Amino acid sequence: MKYLPRISSGEVQTAAYIEKAHRLLQRRLPRALWIGSPADPRVALSFDDGPAPRDTEALLTVLQRHGVAATFFNIGERVAAHPALARAVFTAGHQLGIHGYRHLAFPLISVPGLHADLQRAQNALADATGQNPDHFCYVRPPFGWFTPSTLRHLDTWGFRPVMWTVVPPHWLQSQQRTYSDIRREMCDSAILVLHEGLPGPPVAHLTDEILSRLEDRGFTFTSIDRMWRTVFDAQPLESPLL
Ligand SMILES: [Zn+2]
Numbered sequence: 001m002k003y004l005p006r007i008s009s010g011e012v013q014t015a016a017y018i019e020k021a022h023r024l025l026q027r028r029l030p031r032a033l034w035i036g037s038p039a040d041p042r043v044a045l046s047f048d049d050g051p052a053p054r055d056t057e058a059l060l061t062v063l064q065r066h067g068v069a070a071t072f073f074n075i076g077e078r079v080a081a082h083p084a085l086a087r088a089v090f091t092a093g094h095q096l097g098i099h100g101y102r103h104l105a106f107p108l109i110s111v112p113g114l115h116a117d118l119q120r121a122q123n124a125l126a127d128a129t130g131q132n133p134d135h136f137c138y139v140r141p142p143f144g145w146f147t148p149s150t151l152r153h154l155d156t157w158g159f160r161p162v163m164w165t166v167v168p169p170h171w172l173q174s175q176q177r178t179y180s181d182i183r184r185e186m187c188d189s190a191i192l193v194l195h196e197g198l199p200g201p202p203v204a205h206l207t208d209e210i211l212s213r214l215e216d217r218g219f220t221f222t223s224i225d226r227m228w229r230t231v232f233d234a235q236p237l238e239s240p241l242l
Pocket of ligand 1: 048049099103142143
């Protein structure tokens with residue numbers, strides 16, 4: 001069991017506001033994952049924008065040391081440029097998702113163009129890992145930019161949109177600021193997003209420290225896939241997944 005961190009009344013109000021906003025968004029935008037089920041306090045760790053030669057292998061080492069499985073929302077053209085890195089992520093037991101083929105804002109692409117972009121990203125991951133393209137159905141929109149229409153199309157095409165609960169801008173600020181952002185905003189069932197391939201403190205180093213701090217606070221981890229099924233599928237899973 002995880003003990004509750006001490007938080008101020010201002011933080012309680014902020015957390016309550018975020019929860020209310022999420023409930024409203026979830027009602028308006030069905031079938032997009034923002035946070036896990038209240039029934040499962042485990043949190044999910046995710047990385048956007050990879051694979052990145054500077055970061056991916058170092059991240060895999062850190063995650064293995066902590067025994068944590070994460071989800072990597074990869075950019076298709078970077079997968080095509082570095083297939084061995086995407087394959088290493090998959091082989092290490094992490095989940096791979098799609099972050100667009102070219103990291104374009106989804107609402108700026110035509111509907112057929114978006115479908116083609118996502119299928120191209122699926123094919124890049126399939127080529128890198130030897131899996132069926134349909135295996136890669138989780139999508140995080142680049143820049144977090146989407147419209148209700150975008151989400152409806154993703155749903156129609158069989159994709160599962162995954163948003164976030166906590167996104168520290170760690171490439172723009174000090175490590176200490178990032179740690180305090182996470183200290184303040186992390187809550188049960190949260191989805192945390194970090195980024196590969198950006199300037200600033202190396203994300204593997206940040207992740208190492210962030211995981212140590214979250215583990216000290218009693219947080220444990222689950223996958224985006226399990227979180228999705230706990231939130232949206234009626235039947236609870238019998239066996240725990242990573
Ligand atoms: Zn991105």
